[in-house]
Amino acid sequence: MTLYDFQRALADCVADGSLRDAARQAPDTALAGYALSPRERARLAAAVAHPGMPVTVGLYRANRLTVIHGSLPLTCTLLGDMLRAVVDAYWAHGAPPDLQHASEAARFAEFLRARLEVLGVPWLAEVLAFEMAALELTLPAAPQPPSASGARLHPRVRLVRFGTAPDVLLARVAATQPTDDLVPAERWLLLDGRSGAVEARELTTVMGWTLAAVSAGATPGSAAFDALVAAGVVSER
């Protein structure tokens, strides 16, 4: 059992700077929550003070950031100088169950969504939604659970609502150009992964609202709905 706790303590010391500092100052107190043999406690005390620990911590941070940045590059760009503080706050919530790109991106996205107002970064909600939708469509299709009757979006399409012109916003963010002069306007982007590659195209307001209604579980009777069904974007059950 102590080997298990030793490994847990070592990993925690790598991930948690405050635990690492505490273990450097007073290892017996800081590591009291782990069932360690005297040798393991001495090893951990040596490990946190070892010159190789900063490199190990750096690799830990790089590994975790690479997963997030690889999945959500525009979101990271938009966060700019805040990114470091945001990922620190995210990582302070504890170790992830895995480092799979999709699941780690989804956890980080959930963390950001809960803090959009506090962060106050213009267009963050849209860019994050766009990147998560695109990411989902690049993943292998998971089996779909049986759905209730009614209309639903094709599993390989996503709808993203923007508060400004999506093409301009995404191009500006990609080029790290200012976005504060963009004109607010409701716009809808359809991401279509049915062909294998992910294609984006802007929808009319009517089409956007119709798809949003379908996403919410409604089956609107309208010409727009019929057109979306005909295009295979929506299926009826």
Added chain:
Amino acid sequence: MSFSTGPARPDLAALPHLGVGVLFNPALPPFLAEHLDAVDFVEVIPDMFWEDRGTGARPRYLERAGLVAVLEALGARRPLTCHSVGLSIGSAGLFDEAHLAQIAAWHARFGFAWHSDHLSFSRMGVEGHEHHAGVSLAVPYDEEVLDLLVDRVRAVRRAVPGTFLLENNVAYVALPEQDMEEPAFLNALCARGGCGLLLDVHNVYCNAVNHGFDAADFVDALDLAHVVEVHVAGGEELLGMYTDAHSGAVPEPVWELLARVGDQAPNLRAITFEFHESAYDRLGAAGIRAQLERARTVWEARPAAVGSAVG
């Protein structure tokens, strides 16, 4: 001391002589399309070809169809070896049999010459949940850990047919008061567990530079009859340490270590050049070819090759 009975010992001498290969990364397909003649085999990290949805998910593994198609095309033209990063064989709190079943299925499907993983831990079972350490961490070279790993290696060999290799780790943090030196630990693990050794000589070089020992002495202390495959790579300085960054050309001392192993490892079957995809532009196609050709000079100079050429 472990008392479990292991599967029959592997006959390393019967393994195919693969030659010189490269570890697949997403930047490689264009290179391989034009320079497939430069490699005798391709090593793949199977974990990058699927999305692992976690231990409770059904199905757990979803394949990335586009990448798998690349793998199938490669497999039709060159032998493949499997180098997983997902087992975390050193984890005291978990042993992932579903991962092994997935490796076994891919082993049968792609006919890997052998499969390997890393002598380290990165995953932990914590109160019914799993945590990822975010980085691969070395296990202490203690008798207790050896017993654990011997049983694990035998379990791997029961679950996945074919030869299993473990790769020696790079460790930036040195742990004091270990029961054994690393070479003695590796020798005992291979002898008792029945695995082969994937000797990463760049990892040895990193550890030697950072911890102040002689890398040649390390190699000489190994039972090189266990070595089936050697990894070579380049690294770079970070925060005062030399790191296994896979960032470019192989340093000269690592080539010297490779030659030392090549001279003395009777069951050496493959030399693999590793580089990170971000280093592709820096290396360029000519640079990658140069690394592979340098590795080939060692491959062709090893006594087994010279003996067969003369004989």
